[in-house]
Amino acid sequence: MLIEFSIENFRSIKDEVTLSLVASPDKSLDNNLIKAEVLKKDSLLRSAVIYGANASGKSNVVLAFSSLRNLVMMSHSFQKGTAISYSPFKLDKNYLSKPTKFKIVFIKNNIKYVYGVSFNNEKIIDEYLYYYPEDRKAMIFEREDTNDYKFTIDKKEQKFLSEKTLENVLYLSNSTQLNYKRTSEVFDWFKDSLAVIGSTEHPQLIDFTIRSLNKDKKLKELVLQALLEADLGISDVIASIEEIPIDEMPLLIQKQLIKLLSDASGNIPGNFKKTDIKTIHKVLDEKGDEFSAEFNFDEESEGTKRLFALIGPWIDALSNGRVLIIDELDTKLHHLLNVFLIKLFHNPDQNRSNAQLIFTTHNTNLLDLDLFRRDQIWFTEKNPGVGNTDLYSLIEFSPRKDKDIQKGYLAGRYGAIPFIKDDRIF
Numbered sequence: 001m002l003i004e005f006s007i008e009n010f011r012s013i014k015d016e017v018t019l020s021l022v023a024s025p026d027k028s029l030d031n032n033l034i035k036a037e038v039l040k041k042d043s044l045l046r047s048a049v050i051y052g053a054n055a056s057g058k059s060n061v062v063l064a065f066s067s068l069r070n071l072v073m074m075s076h077s078f079q080k081g082t083a084i085s086y087s088p089f090k091l092d093k094n095y096l097s098k099p100t101k102f103k104i105v106f107i108k109n110n111i112k113y114v115y116g117v118s119f120n121n122e123k124i125i126d127e128y129l130y131y132y133p134e135d136r137k138a139m140i141f142e143r144e145d146t147n148d149y150k151f152t153i154d155k156k157e158q159k160f161l162s163e164k165t166l167e168n169v170l171y172l173s174n175s176t177q178l179n180y181k182r183t184s185e186v187f188d189w190f191k192d193s194l195a196v197i198g199s200t201e202h203p204q205l206i207d208f209t210i211r212s213l214n215k216d217k218k219l220k221e222l223v224l225q226a227l228l229e230a231d232l233g234i235s236d237v238i239a240s241i242e243e244i245p246i247d248e249m250p251l252l253i254q255k256q257l258i259k260l261l262s263d264a265s266g267n268i269p270g271n272f273k274k275t276d277i278k279t280i281h282k283v284l285d286e287k288g289d290e291f292s293a294e295f296n297f298d299e300e301s302e303g304t305k306r307l308f309a310l311i312g313p314w315i316d317a318l319s320n321g322r323v324l325i326i327d328e329l330d331t332k333l334h335h336l337l338n339v340f341l342i343k344l345f346h347n348p349d350q351n352r353s354n355a356q357l358i359f360t361t362h363n364t365n366l367l368d369l370d371l372f373r374r375d376q377i378w379f380t381e382k383n384p385g386v387g388n389t390d391l392y393s394l395i396e397f398s399p400r401k402d403k404d405i406q407k408g409y410l411a412g413r414y415g416a417i418p419f420i421k422d423d424r425i426f
Helices: 058-077 155-163 171-177 181-193 202-215 217-229 251-261 302-320 335-346 405-410
Strands: 002-008 017-020 033-035 043-045 047-052 100-108 111-119 124-131 138-144 148-150 194-197 236-245 271-284 290-296 323-326 356-360 377-382 389-393
Touching (some): 047 335, 058 111, 058 171, 058 181, 058 194, 058 323, 058 356, 100 181, 111 181, 124 171, 138 155, 138 181, 148 155, 155 171, 171 181, 181 194, 194 302, 202 217, 202 271, 202 302, 217 302, 302 335, 335 356
Parallel strands (some): 047 356, 047 377
Antiparallel strands (some): 002 100, 033 043, 100 111, 111 124, 124 138, 138 148, 236 271, 271 290, 377 389
16 A cells, blocks of 8 residues: 655656645545554545646656656666666756655555665665564665665675665665565565556557456456446457467568567567457347347447456456556546546445555546545646646645535636636637
C-alpha cells in the first residue's frame, strides 16, 4: 500500500510536491478508506484523482511514478557510463544542474518502508532505505555522494555489495540482483505492487487482458462479470495471441512486414504477433428466444475497446492488492463507465486486497462528494511567470460537505483550470 510520494526537480515540477494517501480526519465515505494496522491511528485512501489544466503537470506526476519504477527495475543492467534518464526543471537555469529527487513511503507485509533517491544523468548521488519494524525507524542503508555508504545491519555483506555497485546504478537494484534479502523485499514491491499505465498503451493493455483471460479461469469470470455489470451487452470473450515466426511466412509478406516492423536501429523482430478477439452478445429474437451473436473486436465501439483494455489490469490490481496509477482514465470512456471502474476500488467487497487507484482526468462530473472524499481530490496548477507545477488537495480549501465541488472548480475557486484570455482567435 502506498502512503505518499514526493517529487522534486522533475520535468515541470521544480520544488518538492507530495501526493499523500493518508486520510484526513474527515468522517465521510468510510468505505473509501483502508484501515492500515501499521499506521495505528491513520487510515489510507483507496483512491486519489488529480485534476488540472492541459500542461499543468498532472501527467508528470504519473511519469514520476513510472520513472522511479523503471529506474529501480532496470538500473542493475546499466553498464559503466550508461546515462540515467534525467529530466530536470528547465525554466530555471539553476535547476539544470540539480538532481532529481524521489521519495516514496509504502507498506509491504505490514512493515512501513521509506525509500529515497537523488540523481542526475551521470550518477546516483544519494540513496537511502529505512524501515519500521515494531514501529521503530531503522536503517537498511544510506548512500551519500555516490560512493559513501553507511550500514547498521549486515555490515560486511552490504559493504561487499556496495563495492560491486557502479555509480550510475541503484544500490537497491544491484544488491537485490546479488540476492540481498532486505532490499529484495522493496524491489519486489516496485515490481509486483506498483503498476503504471500511460495514456497511449492501448495495444499492450489489450494483450494483458487477453493473457489474463486465458491464464486464469477465475479471473476470466471476474472480467466477464465486470463487462456485464458495465452493461456492454458482452456475455463472453474468445481471444488469443499467436506468435508467428516471420521466417515461416511467404517471402513477399516477409519483406513487407520487415519493412513495416523494423525499428529505427534496423533491428528486425523475430515473430509477428497475431491477435484475435471475438465478443459474444446474447440477444432475443422476435419470438423471445435467446441466441448468441459473434462480433469481431473491430466492430465494437471505441469505449468498449478501451474498457476491455483496462478491465484486465483493473481486476488484476484488485485481486493482487496493487497500486494502479493511470493517466487520463476518462479517455474514450462514458462517465458512468468511469464511475463503475472507480467504485470497484471503493467497494470493500470487490477490493478485499486493499488495492489503490491514482488517476488523472478532465471529467469534472467525477467531482462528486458522494463518490470521493475531499482528501481524495487533488489539483495541479502551473505557477504564472515561473512555470512550475504545484500539487495540492481540495482539503486545503475546507469546502463544506454539501458544496457543489464541480461548480466551484469550473468557477476557478480551486485553481487548476485553464486561463483563457479571449474567446476570439482572429
